[in-house]
Protein backbone atom coordinates (compact mmCIF):
# COMPACT_ATOMS: atom_id res chain seq x y z
CA UNK A 1 0.00 0.00 0.00
CA UNK A 2 2.77 2.42 0.87
CA UNK A 3 4.19 1.90 -2.62
CA UNK A 4 0.94 3.16 -4.10
CA UNK A 5 0.13 6.09 -1.83
CA UNK A 6 1.69 9.53 -1.77
CA UNK A 7 1.82 11.22 1.62
CA UNK A 8 0.22 14.69 1.49
CA UNK A 9 0.36 15.37 5.23
CA UNK A 10 0.27 13.36 8.48
CA UNK A 11 -3.38 12.43 7.94
CA UNK A 12 -3.85 12.58 4.18
CA UNK A 13 -2.67 10.06 1.61
CA UNK A 14 -3.21 10.35 -2.09
CA UNK A 15 -4.00 7.58 -4.55
CA UNK A 16 -2.38 9.12 -7.65
CA UNK A 17 -4.33 9.29 -10.89
CA UNK A 18 -1.58 7.25 -12.49
CA UNK A 19 -2.47 4.26 -10.28
CA UNK A 20 -5.20 3.10 -12.68
CA UNK A 21 -5.75 4.26 -16.27
CA UNK A 22 -9.46 4.83 -15.69
CA UNK A 23 -9.09 7.32 -12.80
CA UNK A 24 -10.49 10.76 -13.63
CA UNK A 25 -9.34 12.33 -10.36
CA UNK A 26 -6.93 11.25 -7.62
CA UNK A 27 -8.13 9.50 -4.47
CA UNK A 28 -7.66 10.93 -1.00
CA UNK A 29 -7.59 8.68 2.05
CA UNK A 30 -7.70 10.42 5.41
CA UNK A 31 -5.78 8.23 7.84
CA UNK A 32 -2.91 8.46 10.26
CA UNK A 33 0.20 6.37 9.75
CA UNK A 34 -1.02 3.96 12.47
CA UNK A 35 -4.46 3.50 10.91
CA UNK A 36 -2.89 2.94 7.52
CA UNK A 37 -1.89 -0.51 8.82
CA UNK A 38 -5.58 -1.40 9.19
CA UNK A 39 -6.37 -0.34 5.63
CA UNK A 40 -6.57 -3.19 3.17
CA UNK A 41 -5.70 -2.95 -0.48
CA UNK A 42 -9.29 -3.79 -1.48
CA UNK A 43 -10.52 -0.58 0.15
CA UNK A 44 -7.82 1.44 -1.58
CA UNK A 45 -8.82 -0.12 -4.91
CA UNK A 46 -12.45 0.80 -4.26
CA UNK A 47 -11.38 4.43 -3.74
CA UNK A 48 -9.58 4.27 -7.11
CA UNK A 49 -12.61 2.63 -8.80
CA UNK A 50 -14.95 5.39 -7.63
CA UNK A 51 -12.53 7.91 -9.16
CA UNK A 52 -13.46 6.50 -12.59
CA UNK A 53 -17.08 7.65 -12.46
CA UNK A 54 -18.21 10.48 -14.76
CA UNK A 55 -18.43 13.97 -13.31
CA UNK A 56 -16.60 13.20 -10.06
CA UNK A 57 -15.33 16.36 -8.38
CA UNK A 58 -11.91 16.94 -6.83
CA UNK A 59 -11.16 13.54 -5.26
CA UNK A 60 -12.64 10.16 -4.49
CA UNK A 61 -12.38 10.24 -0.71
CA UNK A 62 -12.26 7.79 2.18
CA UNK A 63 -12.57 8.61 5.87
CA UNK A 64 -10.32 7.05 8.56
CA UNK A 65 -12.97 4.43 9.40
CA UNK A 66 -13.04 3.20 5.78
CA UNK A 67 -13.38 -0.45 4.96
CA UNK A 68 -14.61 -2.65 2.12
CA UNK A 69 -18.17 -2.01 0.97
CA UNK A 70 -20.51 -2.80 -1.92
CA UNK A 71 -18.72 -1.07 -4.83
CA UNK A 72 -17.99 2.13 -2.94
CA UNK A 73 -16.01 1.76 0.30
CA UNK A 74 -17.85 2.27 3.56
CA UNK A 75 -16.43 5.56 4.80
CA UNK A 76 -16.49 6.90 1.26
CA UNK A 77 -17.36 10.41 0.12
CA UNK A 78 -17.80 11.34 -3.54
CA UNK A 79 -19.44 14.38 -5.14
CA UNK A 80 -20.69 14.40 -8.73
CA UNK A 81 -21.60 17.33 -10.93
CA UNK A 82 -25.36 17.90 -11.08
CA UNK A 83 -25.40 17.88 -14.89
CA UNK A 84 -22.34 15.92 -16.03
CA UNK A 85 -22.15 13.55 -13.10
CA UNK A 86 -23.88 10.38 -11.95
CA UNK A 87 -25.97 9.01 -9.12
CA UNK A 88 -25.16 5.54 -7.78
CA UNK A 89 -27.09 3.36 -5.31
CA UNK A 90 -23.80 1.72 -4.28
CA UNK A 91 -22.57 5.14 -3.15
CA UNK A 92 -25.40 5.28 -0.63
CA UNK A 93 -25.58 1.68 0.51
CA UNK A 94 -28.32 -0.77 1.38
CA UNK A 95 -29.38 0.82 4.65
CA UNK A 96 -30.46 4.14 3.16
CA UNK A 97 -30.20 6.90 5.78
CA UNK A 98 -28.74 4.71 8.42
CA UNK A 99 -27.92 7.35 10.98
CA UNK A 100 -27.41 8.36 14.56
CA UNK A 101 -29.23 10.61 16.99
CA UNK A 102 -28.26 11.80 20.42
CA UNK A 103 -30.68 12.80 23.16
CA UNK A 104 -29.56 14.70 26.25
CA UNK A 105 -31.02 14.30 29.76
CA UNK A 106 -30.88 16.05 33.13
CA UNK A 107 -29.85 12.77 34.76
CA UNK A 108 -26.45 12.20 36.30
CA UNK A 109 -24.61 8.94 35.69
CA UNK A 110 -24.90 8.03 39.37
CA UNK A 111 -28.72 8.31 39.10
CA UNK A 112 -28.83 5.46 36.63
CA UNK A 113 -25.74 3.28 37.11
CA UNK A 114 -27.31 0.92 39.64
CA UNK A 115 -30.54 0.52 37.59
CA UNK A 116 -28.87 -0.17 34.28
CA UNK A 117 -29.94 -3.78 33.88
CA UNK A 118 -33.62 -2.99 34.45
CA UNK A 119 -33.46 0.09 32.23
CA UNK A 120 -31.90 -1.84 29.34
CA UNK A 121 -34.55 -4.55 29.78
CA UNK A 122 -37.31 -1.92 29.58
CA UNK A 123 -35.82 -0.36 26.45
CA UNK A 124 -35.43 -3.76 24.88
CA UNK A 125 -39.09 -4.47 25.57
CA UNK A 126 -40.38 -1.10 24.33
CA UNK A 127 -38.46 -0.95 21.05
CA UNK A 128 -38.68 -4.05 18.86
CA UNK A 129 -35.33 -5.31 17.61
CA UNK A 130 -33.95 -8.14 15.52
CA UNK A 131 -33.88 -8.90 11.80
CA UNK A 132 -37.56 -9.07 10.88
CA UNK A 133 -38.90 -7.37 13.99
CA UNK A 134 -42.35 -5.82 13.78
CA UNK A 135 -43.76 -2.70 15.33
CA UNK A 136 -46.90 -1.88 17.27
CA UNK A 137 -47.56 0.54 14.42
CA UNK A 138 -49.03 -0.89 11.24
CA UNK A 139 -48.86 1.90 8.70
CA UNK A 140 -51.74 2.07 6.23
CA UNK A 141 -51.05 2.87 2.59
CA UNK A 142 -51.78 6.55 3.05
CA UNK A 143 -49.72 6.71 6.26
CA UNK A 144 -46.80 5.08 4.51
CA UNK A 145 -47.05 7.69 1.73
CA UNK A 146 -46.93 10.44 4.36
CA UNK A 147 -43.92 8.83 6.03
CA UNK A 148 -42.11 8.59 2.68
CA UNK A 149 -42.95 12.21 1.86
CA UNK A 150 -42.43 13.93 5.20
CA UNK A 151 -40.05 11.89 7.38
CA UNK A 152 -39.68 13.13 10.97
CA UNK A 153 -42.48 15.63 10.48
CA UNK A 154 -44.96 12.79 9.98
CA UNK A 155 -43.88 11.33 13.32
CA UNK A 156 -44.08 14.61 15.23
CA UNK A 157 -47.48 15.49 13.75
CA UNK A 158 -48.78 12.09 14.78
CA UNK A 159 -47.78 12.49 18.39
CA UNK A 160 -44.32 10.94 18.36
CA UNK A 161 -42.25 13.82 19.67
CA UNK A 162 -41.95 17.58 19.86
CA UNK A 163 -41.92 20.29 17.18
CA UNK A 164 -38.44 21.36 18.34
CA UNK A 165 -37.13 17.88 17.50
CA UNK A 166 -37.42 18.80 13.83
CA UNK A 167 -35.05 21.76 14.13
CA UNK A 168 -32.44 19.40 15.53
CA UNK A 169 -32.36 17.03 12.57
CA UNK A 170 -30.19 17.24 9.48
CA UNK A 171 -32.45 18.85 6.87
CA UNK A 172 -35.28 18.91 9.45
CA UNK A 173 -35.55 15.14 9.11
CA UNK A 174 -36.62 15.16 5.48
CA UNK A 175 -35.21 15.12 1.96
CA UNK A 176 -37.34 16.97 -0.54
CA UNK A 177 -38.32 15.40 -3.82
CA UNK A 178 -39.47 12.05 -2.47
CA UNK A 179 -42.00 10.29 -4.69
CA UNK A 180 -43.77 7.23 -3.25
CA UNK A 181 -44.89 6.15 -6.74
CA UNK A 182 -41.24 5.22 -7.38
CA UNK A 183 -41.26 2.65 -4.57
CA UNK A 184 -42.13 -0.98 -5.34
CA UNK A 185 -45.02 -2.84 -3.75
CA UNK A 186 -42.50 -5.20 -2.15
CA UNK A 187 -40.64 -2.33 -0.48
CA UNK A 188 -43.95 -0.90 0.72
CA UNK A 189 -45.06 -4.14 2.29
CA UNK A 190 -41.71 -4.51 4.06
CA UNK A 191 -42.00 -0.94 5.33
CA UNK A 192 -45.55 -0.99 6.71
CA UNK A 193 -44.97 -3.07 9.86
CA UNK A 194 -41.47 -1.77 10.72
CA UNK A 195 -41.80 1.88 11.63
CA UNK A 196 -40.40 2.24 15.16
CA UNK A 197 -38.11 -0.79 15.04
CA UNK A 198 -34.38 -1.01 15.56
CA UNK A 199 -33.29 -3.80 13.25
CA UNK A 200 -30.42 -6.14 13.79
CA UNK A 201 -26.74 -6.43 14.62
CA UNK A 202 -24.94 -3.15 14.36
CA UNK A 203 -27.98 -1.07 15.27
CA UNK A 204 -28.33 -0.09 18.88
CA UNK A 205 -29.86 1.95 21.66
CA UNK A 206 -27.21 3.06 24.13
CA UNK A 207 -27.30 4.76 27.50
CA UNK A 208 -24.07 6.75 27.81
CA UNK A 209 -22.56 9.47 29.96
CA UNK A 210 -20.45 12.46 29.07
CA UNK A 211 -16.99 11.69 30.31
CA UNK A 212 -14.85 14.49 28.91
CA UNK A 213 -15.34 17.98 27.47
CA UNK A 214 -12.96 19.28 24.81
CA UNK A 215 -14.80 22.43 23.78
CA UNK A 216 -16.83 24.13 26.50
CA UNK A 217 -18.55 26.68 24.27
CA UNK A 218 -19.79 24.04 21.84
CA UNK A 219 -20.75 21.65 24.67
CA UNK A 220 -22.85 24.47 26.21
CA UNK A 221 -24.55 25.10 22.88
CA UNK A 222 -25.33 21.39 22.51
CA UNK A 223 -26.62 21.22 26.13
CA UNK A 224 -23.94 18.75 27.23
CA UNK A 225 -22.02 18.62 30.52
CA UNK A 226 -19.69 16.29 32.34
CA UNK A 227 -21.27 13.33 34.15
CA UNK A 228 -24.57 13.78 32.30
CA UNK A 229 -26.50 10.82 30.94
CA UNK A 230 -27.16 10.89 27.20
CA UNK A 231 -28.87 8.44 24.90
CA UNK A 232 -27.76 7.35 21.42
CA UNK A 233 -29.90 5.70 18.74
CA UNK A 234 -28.36 4.08 15.66
CA UNK A 235 -30.66 2.65 12.98
CA UNK A 236 -31.91 3.20 9.46
CA UNK A 237 -34.67 2.48 6.97
CA UNK A 238 -35.08 -1.24 7.72
CA UNK A 239 -36.53 -3.58 5.08
CA UNK A 240 -38.03 -0.73 3.06
CA UNK A 241 -34.67 0.93 2.41
CA UNK A 242 -32.98 -2.37 1.71
CA UNK A 243 -35.62 -3.32 -0.82
CA UNK A 244 -35.47 0.09 -2.54
CA UNK A 245 -31.70 -0.27 -2.89
CA UNK A 246 -32.05 -3.83 -4.22
CA UNK A 247 -34.76 -2.80 -6.73
CA UNK A 248 -32.77 0.13 -8.08
CA UNK A 249 -29.44 -1.67 -8.35
CA UNK A 250 -31.18 -3.70 -11.06
CA UNK A 251 -32.61 -0.67 -12.89
CA UNK A 252 -29.43 1.35 -12.60
CA UNK A 253 -27.25 -1.56 -13.75
CA UNK A 254 -29.26 -1.67 -16.96
CA UNK A 255 -28.98 2.11 -17.25
CA UNK A 256 -25.17 1.98 -16.93
CA UNK A 257 -25.09 -0.21 -20.05
CA UNK A 258 -27.72 1.86 -21.86
CA UNK A 259 -25.74 5.08 -21.36
CA UNK A 260 -22.41 3.39 -22.11
CA UNK A 261 -20.74 4.06 -18.77
CA UNK A 262 -17.53 2.05 -18.36
CA UNK A 263 -17.33 0.49 -14.90
CA UNK A 264 -14.23 -1.09 -13.36
CA UNK A 265 -16.59 -2.91 -10.98
CA UNK A 266 -20.23 -3.88 -11.67
CA UNK A 267 -21.16 -2.83 -8.14
CA UNK A 268 -20.49 0.81 -9.11
CA UNK A 269 -23.62 0.79 -11.29
CA UNK A 270 -24.72 4.38 -11.84
CA UNK A 271 -26.71 6.51 -14.25
CA UNK A 272 -26.29 10.08 -15.52
CA UNK A 273 -27.62 12.32 -12.74
CA UNK A 274 -30.38 13.87 -14.86
CA UNK A 275 -31.48 10.62 -16.57
CA UNK A 276 -34.96 9.36 -15.66
CA UNK A 277 -33.39 6.23 -14.12
CA UNK A 278 -31.13 8.19 -11.75
CA UNK A 279 -33.91 10.63 -10.88
CA UNK A 280 -36.32 7.79 -10.12
CA UNK A 281 -33.74 6.21 -7.83
CA UNK A 282 -33.20 9.56 -6.12
CA UNK A 283 -36.94 9.99 -5.53
CA UNK A 284 -37.21 6.47 -4.09
CA UNK A 285 -34.01 6.93 -2.04
CA UNK A 286 -35.55 10.09 -0.56
CA UNK A 287 -38.59 8.00 0.49
CA UNK A 288 -36.30 5.57 2.30
CA UNK A 289 -34.32 8.39 3.90
CA UNK A 290 -37.54 9.97 5.16
CA UNK A 291 -38.74 6.58 6.44
CA UNK A 292 -35.51 6.30 8.47
CA UNK A 293 -36.00 9.74 10.00
CA UNK A 294 -39.56 8.87 10.97
CA UNK A 295 -38.29 5.59 12.39
CA UNK A 296 -35.68 7.25 14.62
CA UNK A 297 -38.27 9.81 15.70
CA UNK A 298 -40.78 7.15 16.80
CA UNK A 299 -38.02 5.30 18.66
CA UNK A 300 -37.09 8.58 20.37
CA UNK A 301 -40.67 8.99 21.54
CA UNK A 302 -40.86 5.49 22.97
CA UNK A 303 -37.48 5.93 24.65
CA UNK A 304 -38.66 9.09 26.34
CA UNK A 305 -41.75 7.23 27.54
CA UNK A 306 -39.56 4.47 29.02
CA UNK A 307 -37.45 7.03 30.90
CA UNK A 308 -40.57 8.84 32.17
CA UNK A 309 -42.05 5.65 33.56
CA UNK A 310 -38.77 4.34 34.86
CA UNK A 311 -37.71 7.44 36.76
CA UNK A 312 -41.24 8.65 37.56
CA UNK A 313 -40.44 12.08 36.15
CA UNK A 314 -41.93 13.87 33.14
CA UNK A 315 -40.18 14.73 29.90
CA UNK A 316 -39.55 18.40 30.72
CA UNK A 317 -38.12 17.52 34.08
CA UNK A 318 -35.89 14.89 32.46
CA UNK A 319 -34.76 17.44 29.85
CA UNK A 320 -34.69 14.83 27.10
CA UNK A 321 -34.08 17.18 24.20
CA UNK A 322 -32.81 15.95 20.88
CA UNK A 323 -29.24 17.20 20.45
CA UNK A 324 -29.09 16.20 16.78
CA UNK A 325 -29.85 13.56 14.19
CA UNK A 326 -27.41 12.83 11.36
CA UNK A 327 -27.57 10.56 8.33
CA UNK A 328 -24.50 8.56 7.37
CA UNK A 329 -25.74 6.69 4.25
CA UNK A 330 -27.28 9.13 1.82
CA UNK A 331 -26.88 11.12 -1.40
CA UNK A 332 -27.85 14.79 -1.37
CA UNK A 333 -27.93 17.67 -3.79
CA UNK A 334 -25.78 20.35 -2.12
CA UNK A 335 -24.02 23.55 -3.03
CA UNK A 336 -20.23 23.56 -2.60
CA UNK A 337 -17.44 25.85 -3.67
CA UNK A 338 -15.21 24.00 -6.12
CA UNK A 339 -12.21 25.72 -7.70
CA UNK A 340 -13.55 29.03 -6.44
CA UNK A 341 -16.97 28.54 -8.03
CA UNK A 342 -20.32 27.75 -6.44
CA UNK A 343 -21.56 24.47 -7.80
CA UNK A 344 -24.43 22.05 -7.23
CA UNK A 345 -23.27 18.48 -6.70
CA UNK A 346 -24.74 15.15 -5.64
CA UNK A 347 -22.68 14.34 -2.56
CA UNK A 348 -22.72 10.61 -1.80
CA UNK A 349 -21.86 9.86 1.83
CA UNK A 350 -21.70 6.15 2.52
CA UNK A 351 -20.61 5.51 6.05
CA UNK A 352 -19.73 9.18 6.32
CA UNK A 353 -21.40 11.93 8.33
CA UNK A 354 -22.34 15.37 7.11
CA UNK A 355 -20.34 17.96 9.08
CA UNK A 356 -21.52 21.46 8.18
CA UNK A 357 -19.72 24.58 9.45
CA UNK A 358 -20.80 27.43 11.71
CA UNK A 359 -23.25 29.76 9.99
CA UNK A 360 -24.61 27.19 7.54
CA UNK A 361 -28.27 27.82 6.67
CA UNK A 362 -29.29 24.22 7.44
CA UNK A 363 -28.37 24.62 11.13
CA UNK A 364 -30.84 25.73 13.81
CA UNK A 365 -30.07 29.15 15.35
CA UNK A 366 -28.76 27.62 18.58
CA UNK A 367 -25.95 25.86 16.68
CA UNK A 368 -25.18 28.61 14.16
CA UNK A 369 -22.20 29.89 16.14
CA UNK A 370 -20.50 26.52 16.69
CA UNK A 371 -21.42 24.35 13.70
CA UNK A 372 -23.35 21.13 13.18
CA UNK A 373 -23.15 18.41 15.83
CA UNK A 374 -21.33 15.42 14.31
CA UNK A 375 -22.14 12.13 16.06
CA UNK A 376 -19.54 9.38 15.92
CA UNK A 377 -20.33 6.06 17.63
CA UNK A 378 -17.38 3.94 18.79
CA UNK A 379 -18.50 0.51 19.98
CA UNK A 380 -20.30 -0.97 22.95
CA UNK A 381 -17.02 -1.01 24.87
CA UNK A 382 -15.19 2.10 23.65
CA UNK A 383 -15.89 5.84 23.59
CA UNK A 384 -18.24 7.57 21.18
CA UNK A 385 -17.74 11.25 20.28
CA UNK A 386 -19.62 14.42 19.51
CA UNK A 387 -17.78 16.84 17.23
CA UNK A 388 -18.77 19.99 15.38
CA UNK A 389 -18.42 20.80 11.69
CA UNK A 390 -15.93 23.36 10.37
CA UNK A 391 -15.31 25.64 7.41
CA UNK A 392 -12.11 23.69 6.66
CA UNK A 393 -14.16 20.52 6.28
CA UNK A 394 -16.23 22.13 3.55
CA UNK A 395 -13.10 22.71 1.49
CA UNK A 396 -11.37 19.42 2.24
CA UNK A 397 -14.21 16.86 2.26
CA UNK A 398 -17.46 18.45 1.01
CA UNK A 399 -18.48 19.02 4.64
CA UNK A 400 -18.07 15.40 5.75
CA UNK A 401 -16.43 13.39 8.51
CA UNK A 402 -16.14 9.74 9.55
CA UNK A 403 -19.20 7.82 10.80
CA UNK A 404 -17.78 5.46 13.41
CA UNK A 405 -14.71 3.50 14.31
CA UNK A 406 -15.11 1.18 11.33
CA UNK A 407 -14.58 -2.56 11.22
CA UNK A 408 -11.22 -4.27 11.20
CA UNK A 409 -12.86 -7.68 11.04
CA UNK A 410 -15.84 -8.97 9.07
CA UNK A 411 -18.90 -10.18 10.97
CA UNK A 412 -18.15 -13.79 10.04
CA UNK A 413 -14.55 -13.44 11.22
CA UNK A 414 -15.62 -11.80 14.49
CA UNK A 415 -18.17 -14.56 15.17
CA UNK A 416 -15.40 -17.08 14.71
CA UNK A 417 -12.92 -15.11 16.82
CA UNK A 418 -15.10 -14.16 19.82
CA UNK A 419 -17.57 -15.89 22.06
CA UNK A 420 -20.65 -13.74 22.74
CA UNK A 421 -21.09 -14.74 26.37
CA UNK A 422 -17.45 -13.97 27.16
CA UNK A 423 -17.58 -10.56 25.49
CA UNK A 424 -20.73 -9.81 27.49
CA UNK A 425 -19.12 -10.87 30.78
CA UNK A 426 -16.02 -8.79 30.08
CA UNK A 427 -18.16 -5.74 29.39
CA UNK A 428 -20.24 -6.41 32.50
CA UNK A 429 -17.04 -6.51 34.57
CA UNK A 430 -16.35 -3.01 33.28
CA UNK A 431 -19.82 -1.84 34.32
CA UNK A 432 -21.40 -2.01 30.85
CA UNK A 433 -24.71 -3.87 30.51
CA UNK A 434 -25.43 -5.42 27.13
CA UNK A 435 -28.58 -7.13 25.94
CA UNK A 436 -28.93 -8.56 22.44
CA UNK A 437 -31.36 -10.73 20.51
CA UNK A 438 -28.67 -13.44 20.39
CA UNK A 439 -25.13 -13.93 21.83
CA UNK A 440 -23.74 -14.21 18.28
CA UNK A 441 -24.73 -10.55 17.74
CA UNK A 442 -22.49 -9.60 20.66
CA UNK A 443 -19.62 -11.59 19.14
CA UNK A 444 -20.08 -9.94 15.73
CA UNK A 445 -20.13 -6.54 17.38
CA UNK A 446 -17.32 -7.11 19.89
CA UNK A 447 -15.34 -3.93 20.53
CA UNK A 448 -12.21 -5.63 19.17
CA UNK A 449 -13.93 -6.13 15.80
CA UNK A 450 -13.62 -2.35 15.37
CA UNK A 451 -10.75 0.10 14.99
CA UNK A 452 -9.97 2.44 17.85
CA UNK A 453 -12.67 5.12 17.82
CA UNK A 454 -10.26 7.54 19.51
CA UNK A 455 -7.61 7.13 16.81
CA UNK A 456 -10.20 7.49 14.06
CA UNK A 457 -11.73 10.61 15.58
CA UNK A 458 -8.28 12.14 16.14
CA UNK A 459 -7.67 12.02 12.39
CA UNK A 460 -10.71 14.15 11.54
CA UNK A 461 -9.98 16.39 14.54
CA UNK A 462 -6.35 16.94 13.52
CA UNK A 463 -7.36 17.60 9.93
CA UNK A 464 -9.95 20.03 11.37
CA UNK A 465 -12.70 18.64 9.15
CA UNK A 466 -14.62 18.24 12.43
CA UNK A 467 -13.47 19.23 15.93
CA UNK A 468 -14.01 17.28 19.14
CA UNK A 469 -16.64 18.60 21.55
CA UNK A 470 -17.25 15.80 24.06
CA UNK A 471 -16.44 12.15 24.63
CA UNK A 472 -19.14 9.78 25.91
CA UNK A 473 -18.80 6.31 27.41
CA UNK A 474 -21.29 3.43 27.21
CA UNK A 475 -23.22 2.22 30.28
CA UNK A 476 -26.04 0.11 28.85
CA UNK A 477 -26.59 -1.15 25.31
CA UNK A 478 -29.59 -2.78 23.65
CA UNK A 479 -28.45 -4.40 20.40
CA UNK A 480 -30.64 -5.56 17.55
Ligand code: 5GP
Nearest residue numbers: 202204377378379380384403404405406407
Ligand atom coordinates in the same frame (compact mmCIF):
# COMPACT_ATOMS: atom_id res chain seq x y z
P1 5GP B 1 -22.39 1.08 10.67
O1 5GP B 1 -23.40 2.08 10.36
O2 5GP B 1 -21.24 1.14 9.71
O3 5GP B 1 -22.90 -0.29 10.85
O4 5GP B 1 -21.85 1.44 12.11
C1 5GP B 1 -21.41 2.71 12.46
C2 5GP B 1 -20.45 2.63 13.60
O5 5GP B 1 -21.12 2.36 14.82
C3 5GP B 1 -19.41 1.52 13.53
O6 5GP B 1 -18.33 1.88 12.70
C4 5GP B 1 -18.98 1.39 14.98
O7 5GP B 1 -17.86 2.21 15.24
C5 5GP B 1 -20.18 1.90 15.77
N1 5GP B 1 -20.83 0.90 16.63
C6 5GP B 1 -21.22 -0.36 16.31
N2 5GP B 1 -21.83 -0.95 17.37
C7 5GP B 1 -21.85 -0.03 18.38
C8 5GP B 1 -22.37 -0.01 19.73
O8 5GP B 1 -22.94 -0.97 20.24
N3 5GP B 1 -22.22 1.14 20.43
C9 5GP B 1 -21.59 2.24 19.92
N4 5GP B 1 -21.49 3.33 20.68
N5 5GP B 1 -21.09 2.25 18.68
C10 5GP B 1 -21.22 1.14 17.90
Ligand code: MN
Nearest residue numbers: 098099234328
Ligand atom coordinates in the same frame (compact mmCIF):
# COMPACT_ATOMS: atom_id res chain seq x y z
MN1 MN C 1 -25.06 2.97 10.36
Ligand code: MN
Nearest residue numbers: 095098235236
Ligand atom coordinates in the same frame (compact mmCIF):
# COMPACT_ATOMS: atom_id res chain seq x y z
MN1 MN D 1 -27.54 0.57 9.26
